[in-house]
Amino acid sequence: MPELLFPLDSTRRFTDQEKVGHNRWHPAIPPAVTVRPGQCFRVHCREWFDGAIHNDDSAEDIRDAPLSVVHALSGPFAVQGAEPGDLLIVDILDLGPIPQEDSGPLAGQGWGYTGIFARRNGGGFLTEQFPDAYKAIWDFRGERATSRHVPSVSFTGITHPGLMGTAPSAELLAKWNQREGALRATDPDRVPPLSLPPEPRDAILGSLSGADFDRAAAEAARTAPPRENGGNQDIKNFTRGTRVFYPVYVPGANLSVGDLHFSQGDGEITFCGAIEMGGFIDLHVDLIKGGMQTYGVEENAVFFPGNTPPQYSQWLAFSGLSVTTEGEQRYLDSQLAYQRACLHAIDYLTKFGYAPEQAYLLLGAAPIEGRLSGVVDIPNSCATVYIPTEIFDFDVRPSARGPARINPGQGAPRARF
Structure with missing residues (x-):
């Protein structure tokens, strides 16, 4: 086992650990650990809400989820010799739920969760x-997940970190804040908001304290979106065997990681x-000196995807077009087309007995594949969502005999404001 450099005690809060991570991006956050190029090491990660979501049959914790505390990130890890302009090579060697803990109150201790977030809170x-909050609890057995809230399915997860990235420079952070603030200003009262401004409340900034903490907290970027440094990209194939190349913007690179997932469908x-789960991840790091300019990788990460996806061979695919549910034509709107494909898949699964919310939760959690299938044929984009048919314990394919009716069980817990 690689040396454990960032341990977490499951009995203590994220802020009460031997080494304290962070939940904002800022170049002033000091590294928690320094590693050398060529080193392998293990990192413990807390699930993104640090234990605020519970293994129960209520969705009130999803409804009231404290978005100002996310994401609980482990790090930063400074890499010796890394300088702005380099590329940081990160290999994902292994990852999984909390080691040796198959039961307990924290996500990752034998279970995880999927949430539909209320429109007013995320x-x-x-x-x-x-628009309302729902939750599904998933139980882990080896590499497979099942749920009492979405019955009659079982699938192998593609474990991966939802979030990993390097620290921004002061100039890059200022660029983020300017452009995201300009976007918010176009519709400042929108619910949910168009972007998230810096929020000093609940900020965790590693070992920063006093006036340094106050200055950084006032301008530090929230970790919700992906950005040039990688960040919250939520790529389901970002699993064992992945090699990723991150731009380096600050001395040491200051790599951070968290938001581990047992499984995810394309798009989350x-x-x-x-x-969502807590757990461990084993990493190997190295450098390409001057690699940002050499390869033109200056404002994005590139990667080789992992080579261990589930081996599904049978799929049922649904298509969507860039036409709203009210019949309004949009021009090559691929996001709308993917929304419509997902809505068609949800509607289809209700014919077998699932509630729409159960089907929606399933599409978020199971390893579905989303694709942009046509982006040139004006005025309609076409997007598709592929669902592996082997995850169901009944035949989900269309046939002359009609859909089988399953017992939807207790359903997914719901909470309303």
């Missing part, structure tokens, strides 16, 4: 159609659409 990809469409 929203989601289909928030207009699903419910916002908390993956199966």
